[in-house]
Amino acid sequence: xxxxxxxxxxxxxKARLLIALAxxxxxxxxxxxxxxxxxxxxxxxxxxxxxxxxxxxxMSPQSDALGxxxxxxxxxxxxxxxxxxxxxxxxxxLNFGSWKNPIKRNTRTIxxxxxxxxxxxxxxxxxxxxxxxxxxxxxxxxxDSSRAEFGPIPDLLAQNKVVKAEVDxxxxxxxxxxxxxxxxxxxxxxxxxxxxxxxxxPERQKGLIDMGIINLKPGANLESVxxxxxxxxxKDVEIFDRAExxxxxxxxxxxxxxxxFIFTLGTAIGFVVGIxxxxxxxxxxxxxxxxxxxxxxxxxxxxxxxxxxxxxxAIILAxxxxxxxxxxxxxxxxxxxxxTALPLAMTANRAITVLILTVIMCCVSGTVxxxxxxxxxxxxxx
Amino acid sequence: MxxxxxxxxxxxxxxxxxxxxxxLNHFFGEGKLKKQILFDINLTLNSGEVIILKGPSGxxxxxxxxxxxxxxxxxxxxxxxxxxxxxxxxxxxxxxxxKNIGYIFQSHNLLASLTARQNVQMSLELHHGIKATExxxxxxxxxxxxxxxxxxxxxxxxxxxxxxxxxxxxRALASHPKMVxxxxxxxxxxxxxxxxxxxLMQQLAREQGCTILIVTHDNRILDVADRIVELEDGKITLDxxx
Numbered sequence: 328x329x330x331x332x333x334x335x336x337x338x339x340x341k342a343r344l345l346i347a348l349a350x351x352x353x354x355x356x357x358x359x360x361x362x363x364x365x366x367x368x369x370x371x372x373x374x375x376x377x378x379x380x381x382x383x384x385x386m387s388p389q390s391d392a393l394g395x396x397x398x399x400x401x402x403x404x405x406x407x408x409x410x411x412x413x414x415x416x417x418x419x420x421l422n423f424g425s426w427k428n429p430i431k432r433n434t435r436t437i438x439x440x441x442x443x444x445x446x447x448x449x450x451x452x453x454x455x456x457x458x459x460x461x462x463x464x465x466x467x468x469x470x471d472s473s474r475a476e477f478g479p480i481p482d483l484l485a486q487n488k489v490v491k492a493e494v495d496x497x498x499x500x501x502x503x504x505x506x507x508x509x510x511x512x513x514x515x516x517x518x519x520x521x522x523x524x525x526x527x528x529p530e531r532q533k534g535l536i537d538m539g540i541i542n543l544k545p546g547a548n549l550e551s552v553x554x555x556x557x558x559x560x561x562k563d564v565e566i567f568d569r570a571e572x573x574x575x576x577x578x579x580x581x582x583x584x585x586x587x588f589i590f591t592l593g594t595a596i597g598f599v600v601g602i603x604x605x606x607x608x609x610x611x612x613x614x615x616x617x618x619x620x621x622x623x624x625x626x627x628x629x630x631x632x633x634x635x636x637x638x639x640x641a642i643i644l645a646x647x648x649x650x651x652x653x654x655x656x657x658x659x660x661x662x663x664x665x666x667t668a669l670p671l672a673m674t675a676n677r678a679i680t681v682l683i684l685t686v687i688m689c690c691v692s693g694t695v696x697x698x699x700x701x702x703x704x705x706x707x708x709x
Numbered sequence: 710m711x712x713x714x715x716x717x718x719x720x721x722x723x724x725x726x727x728x729x730x731x732x733l734n735h736f737f738g739e740g741k742l743k744k745q746i747l748f749d750i751n752l753t754l755n756s757g758e759v760i761i762l763k764g765p766s767g768x769x770x771x772x773x774x775x776x777x778x779x780x781x782x783x784x785x786x787x788x789x790x791x792x793x794x795x796x797x798x799x800x801x802x803x804x805x806x807x808k809n810i811g812y813i814f815q816s817h818n819l820l821a822s823l824t825a826r827q828n829v830q831m832s833l834e835l836h837h838g839i840k841a842t843e844x845x846x847x848x849x850x851x852x853x854x855x856x857x858x859x860x861x862x863x864x865x866x867x868x869x870x871x872x873x874x875x876x877x878x879x880r881a882l883a884s885h886p887k888m889v890x891x892x893x894x895x896x897x898x899x900x901x902x903x904x905x906x907x908x909l910m911q912q913l914a915r916e917q918g919c920t921i922l923i924v925t926h927d928n929r930i931l932d933v934a935d936r937i938v939e940l941e942d943g944k945i946t947l948d949x950x951x
Contacts, residue, residue: 329834330827332820339822622818625780626880627808627835705807706780 333639336616347608351648351685352655354601358681359656359673360663361593366677367669368586369577371510374670375440376573378450378507381417382549383407383556384572385539388565392579394438394512396421398535403564410555412547417448419538420524422531426515427493428478435476438513439467439494441524448540449518453505460502461520465527467494469501472508473515474668480504494527509668511586539564594684601688605644609637609696617703625705633700641693645685652685653678726789727888727920728754728777733786733796735772735943746772748943749786754888759911759921761931764940770924771892773940777922778890779806791887808835811881811919813891813910817873819865825852825876826861832883851879855909871902878906882913888920895927907933 337344375393385404389397404416419442426437442448444461453471460466469490471481481504483490490501494517507516525533543552549568556566567575581587613620620633657673664671735747746769754760764770775781776788776795782803783796790806798806811832819828829848833839839847852861855875865873874894881889891910895903907923907930914921923934931937939947 330823330830332823332831335822335827336820616820618816618818619820622812622814623820623831625778625807625812626832627804629804706775 333636334643336612336636337640337643343608343611347604347644348648348651350604350608351601351644351689352651354597354604354688355649355652355681355685356655356659357597357600358594358684359652359677360659361590361597362677362680363656363660363671363673364663364669365587365590365594366674367664367667367671368511368580368590370670371508372512372580373573373576374508374510375449375516376576379540380448380450380542381540382543382547382569383541383553384567384569385541385560385564386537386567386572386575387563390537390565391583392512392576393510394421394423396537398532398537399539399564401534401536401539403560404536404539404541406560407541407556410552410559412544412552414542414544414547415446416542417442417446417540418521418536419448419540420521420531421537422524422528423513424494424517424527425496426477426517428476429480429483429490429492430478433476434493435514437473437477437494437515437517439524439527440516440518441521444520451505451507453503454518457503457505461518461523463500463502465497465499465523466502466519467499467523468503468505468518470507470509470516470518471504472506472668474509477515497527499523499527508670511580511669514668598684598688601685602692605641605689605692606695608644609641609692610699612640613637613696613699617699620700620703621705621707624703630700633703634697637697637700638690638693641689641696642686645682645689649682649685652681725756726753727756727791728752729787729789730777731787733776733783733788735769735776735784746943747776750943750945752938752945752948754920754922756887756920757915757918759914759933759935760923761934761937762922762924762940763926763931763937764946768940769943770940774890774892774922774924777888778810778812779803808884809887811884811886811889813874813877813881813889813894815893815896817865817870817877819873819876819880821865824862824864825857825868825879828865828876829880829883832880836884847883848879851883852876854913855879869902871898871906874898874902874906875909878910878913882917882919885917886919888922889914891921891923891925893925893927894923895925895930900929903927904930 372393387397387399401418404418407413408416422439423436424439425434427434444458447454447458457468461468469480480490480501484501484504492499492501505518509515525531543549553566553568660671660673730750730752733747733750734745736743736745738744750773762770776783777790779790779795786796788795791809793802793806795806826848829851830844833844833847849861852858855878857872857875860868860872894906898906910921911933937947937949938945
């Protein structure tokens with residue numbers, strides 16, 4: 328086996344290697360945090376969409392995203408029932424309400440989701456056991472993954488206490504819990520019946536809904552039904568299939584707000600910081616070893632040997648620096664997930680993405696640092 | 710090759726000629742700043758000779774050495790090293806020539822991150838077709854030959870100046886070069902270790918039958934030479950062989 332000069336040279340100066348790895352680890356951590364929050368944003372914004380059962384979804388074309396919807400008439404849903412393949416339809420009401428914490432008495436905005444409990448279209452953990460509760464007047468289900476500021480509702484329920492709170496100054500009873508999770512749009516969620524919804528928000532009109540769900544009969548061709556509906560229904564509703572519905576929500580956060588851009592920029596900054604750090608390390612390394620490299624050139628080593636050497640060092644740094652970045656990011660994810668109730672966790676996909684970015688980062692730096700090699704002129708060492 | 714040589718009148722091609730220079734000129738700089746360093750150098754080095762090249766600073770000794778070693782591109786005249794013409798040669802040819810030459814520098818220029826043995830192995834690894842175990846054995850044998858059998862796995866920073874220079878000699882001679890070029894090998898050493906180092910070079914080179922060219926200011930080591938060449942202002946002013 329040949330002498331592993333790249334590794335020996337890096338490991339020879341332990342303090343410098345540690346600083347290099349700390350720097351790369353920091354850059355990796357930055358990228359992990361940015362990509363993690365971005366993914367959490369997109370994941371959390373579609374938790375609700377993913378939990379909905381249904382084949383075709385209707386929204387007002389003026390609607391932006393969950394919580395920022397414009398209403399449309401539920402007549403559009405009933406019109407669609409005229410299409411033979413349509414099995415059933417579910418109207419959904421959404422509104423932000425002001426929730427009063429039953430313990431601390433402070434108020435906070437909460438997203439209220441409402442539908443006819445006889446046709447439950449959502450598939451969250453806890454819903455099945457508690458759905459009958461919302462048939463009672465002024466009873467809501469509380470999302471136990473809401474942020475802590477809404478009050479220790481799950482704890483109180485676990486102690487078999489009757490939990491009473493207020494939504495828009497109307498007293499409600501929490502009849503049970505379900506699990507959905509906070510999103511960037513809403514820090515907390517409650518769920519109730521359409522009848523209760525209209526009691527909580529008297530300004531809302533019955534029949535003007537925020538989302539409509541269409542269930543098709545088994546074996547129906549989704550594409551053709553969707554085309555039929557698009558031809559049949561007026562242009563005051565937009566018609567999505569499941570994937571489009573989810574993508575529409577993600578696209579909103581990605582494009583229509585600065586959030587997606589900010590996180591992409593944050594990732595890019597981490598990447599650039601990494602390039603600068605690795606370049607500094609590699610450049611110093613090459614500069615310090617110039618007389619040695621010139622000596623090797625005099626002995627008959629080709630230029631390509633040194634290019635390979637620098638890139639080997641770059642890749643060793645990339646892989647070794649990735650490990651602390653990965654570990655720190657994993658820890659920070661669980662910290663941030665606890666603090667924000669966002670679905671934030673390390674995924675294999677993201678780890679691979681960041682590892683690839685790190686290798687690219689180190690190779691870019693290597694490419695720049697390699698230019699310094701030409702300064703190693705064997706004629707100069709005499 | 711022989712055909713080309715026969716058309717050039719000066720070239721008696723004999724196998725024991727290691728270096729053959731004819732009317733070699735060398736210039737530094739461009740345009741108005743162009744300065745001639747070497748003037749019509751004619752010099753032949755034979756196999757097995759120990760030659761000392763001396764002369765004042767700025768006389769062109771080092772330039773001559775780097776030209777012979779293929780470290781600098783030769784410009785005009787003729788310079789044959791191991792029978793290969795280096796005037797106008799491509800970089801690849803220069804690199805090939807270097808592989809047959811051992812270099813010893815004023816400062817040892819050992820790789821700080823490698824042990825003595827690994828430093829010697831770096832020179833052997835250049836030559837393909839030597840097995841890894843053999844490379845290691847040869848490196849150890851050479852270090853033993855230069856009297857460093859107790860320091861084989863030491864890093865340069867824990868060796869003395871003389872010991873480092875011995876490792877450099879072992880490295881230069883490891884791949885059995887046809888010629889060793891040494892630039893002020895004793896400059897950084899005290900007189901005793903300087904003397905030892907030069908005698909070691911002489912002895913090992915004799916065993917391998919290779920040519921040694923030592924550039925030096927050090928008058929104390931002149932007696933190891935078979936031949937002394939003196940250079941002044943880019944011209945050969947003394948050659949004890951002629």
